[in-house]
Amino acid sequence: EAQVTQNPRYLITVTGKKLTVTCSQNMNHEYMSWYRQDPGLGLRQIYYSMNVEVTDKGDVPEGYKVSRKEKRNFPLILESPSPNQTSLYFCASSLKRTGTLSNQPQHFGDGTRLSIL
């Protein structure tokens, strides 16, 4: 089954304790992206990756890191989490989003709810 898998689904942690949210897709997609969803603000893009070893900042990258060493995986790293990073996080993937393939629909994971105390 084609899917985007995020882990963990829920996490409560404390300020300053490094954490990683994993994201894996099995559709051989080039493009992957991380979003956070907050009430009244919709989905905001954190980072995206056009392909292996190619990553770039989205609209709200501060406090986050990503890496893309393999095509299927795109982990989100919070080196020193703070309470303002409490949010619902989504990973998404699609075929490449350039040129004539710019309209590719994104496939989303089921989300990771992070609470940082």
Add this chain to the structure above:
Amino acid sequence: SQQGEEDPQALSIQEGENATMNCSYKTSINNLQWYRQNSGRGLVHLILIRSNEREKHSGRLRVTLDTSKKSSSLLITASRAADTASYFCATDVGSGGYQKVTFGIGTKLQVIP
């Protein structure tokens, strides 16, 4: 600021009625897509309309696009309780290389059985 903004933010209708949601955006776009999000789940792609199209249908969904007004609407006909979800518009902006997609805030639809 958000590229796409949905209106209304919340909508409650009876089963069998039609539901209309609107999306306005600020800059010229290449495509506009609608997504659905069930409570506690990720977004699911519904339909895409290109900037040179005015209307598109998919099952009970009808999407219109008015580029002169920078707006789109999503109509769900003969709604069902299972249509209860949040609906988001997403705009594709850019030329040549990477096309950035920006999501709106969403419309929360409740269909009452």
